[in-house]
Amino acid sequence: MDRAADAAFLERIADFCDRYTPLVALDPPDGLILDITGCAHLLNGEDRLHADIKKRLAALGITVRASIAGTPEAAKALARFGRERIVPAGGEPDAVAPLPAAALDLAPQTVQALSRAGLKTVGALAERPRPPLAARFGADLVARLAGVLGERDLRITPRRPMPPTMAERSFAEPIGLEADMLEALRSLASHVCGSLETRGEGGRSFEAAFFRTDGRVFRIGIETVEPQRDPAVLIRLFRERLGALPDPLDPGFGFDFIRLAVIASEPAAMPQTSLDGSEAAEQEVSDLIDRLIARFGRDAVRRFVAVDSHIPELAARTVPALGAAEDGTPWIPPEAQSRPIHLFDPPQPIETLAEVPDGPPLRFRWRRAMHDIARAEGPERIAAEWWRADGLTRDYYRVEDGAGRRYWVFREGLYGLEAERPRWFLHGIFP
């Protein structure tokens, strides 16, 4: 038995069931719980929905036992231990009465104890007064009994959080062309954007889910720098994203259901055009960044942030442009050109020849080439941060070789104090 494969398969079926409701929970090893509150009418009633699930999954070669009831526990008990049925509202006590006590999903010892006491069915348990039951068999039994009888209604914990806004569409005939898919997305996007606008919000993260007829689901996500509610922009981003997928969406026999969900949204003011068009320009730039992120991934598009540190490689770093905080540490321009334009991280080891052990080098070898130093300035001593035990003091020199190339080299460790034979590194290159 391959538990991992079984779990993966269950996940795939759960993906498939996402088409009926966004609230799908796993009931391992072989069950799924769907919260269809408010969804049944989309398929013209619970019995149609029930039949549709059974028909579609049967077409995929999966045998299903499915029941619909007012609470997840009741539906589960019926599906696993009784006949498949659709319980009308309030009919749970009658429906579950003939089920064996094991349907309460209890520990085997408890079931055995109940059986010894002559309580073999749920109906028998339901007739008993609850407090003695709780005292004898534990509060858990009573809670489960209440769930199965429809007296206590706990919501399921869905696999995916419920998106605040979404739109979906199913197709009588599956579609497979990218143009058609984008066209379908466009109509969903205008729907979603309309409701975002009504709420005065813009989406920061969107997800399109494409449901293939054979049950596979492809999810394509995009993220934006600014809250976005322009359908045209969304479609352009999705087109970029689809174009940049490492393995393109395989339509197979086509997609018959598409859903567009807003995963995260933020308040966004009404668009207002100013006279000098500066907002328009900003908007254009953030649209460009969104497109680049959609195509190259969020880690490929970066911005510089200043960090309050005197260790050179820590003083500046790049972060993904998406979600980069605007108000970080301000950039303090360094003293005229005391910092290189290219920085090696980690620093590159070099071999040096120096006149005196704690002076600048006379020449150094880097990448198998020898560089004679014509001019040097330094040292600029940068001590390790004292709260880190392992750092060594660095003495930085700006040096220029005979050809006019300027390098930033440092000696790691104070000669004779921190290191017997300090090592040299090349850290950067000046223009």
Place this chain on the structure above:
Amino acid sequence: MPTELDRLRAKLSAFARHPMHDPVPSPGGERKTGLGPADLDRFLEGGLGRGALHEIFAAGPLDAGAAAGFAAALTRRVLDDASAEKNGTDKTVVWVRQAFVNVEAGSLYGPGLAGLGLDPADLVLVEAKDPLGVLKAGLEAARCSALGAVVIEPWGAPKVLDFTASRRLALAASEAGTTVLLLRLQAEPQQSAAETRWRVAAGPSRPLAANAPGAAAFTIELLRHRTGPAGRRWHLEWDHGQCLFTQPARRAPLPRPVVSLPQRGSHPAPLPAERTRTGT
């Protein structure tokens, strides 16, 4: 006798001509950015054309830093004029770089860019894994008219970067009015649609006190200029305070003699034979 309506119309058309209300200025060779030294700017007939493609070749494998510095300094020059033209907007710079450059030549360092006068906060860095990605991102950025400048930095001489690709970049640059700098490392010049082509090497700096290395210095050679003469070298220094290139008074010795143009006079001297006039 002009009526009230005519006067209003005249007033309106005056507004319309005002650059503030013209977010997309007409592209073309009119918009030029001077680099600083009068001699160089006169040779370039006013300076470097904005809304055009310019190629910068690093002279050797160790000149990647100098080439990047030159590109950053040029960007700084271009930004000043571009944002003055558009009322202070358009200062974002997109720098597209092939990830391998970071391994080979080091990553761009914010404080170093700030030292050249380019605010790192205005910079958006795009790292692509392959040359095709670099080109695609660069083209996408070049088409955006709201950017101050775009720097595209692929590694080596990939096949995808042919004449057609450079033509596409040049077209996008002129349509959007964005200045595009194509920074080429480990590559030899080949046919391209760039307006100018430069070869940049690090130049000896003027030493400061106690023989310390001085300000950023470059030896640049204009290899090609679509609309004018080419084939000259300059030794430039970057004046970080004024954000201008300067020509150091005491010139460092150059590897080979250079032809100089007259310092004064509106007409350039007849071109010597070894200077070439190129164009498409």
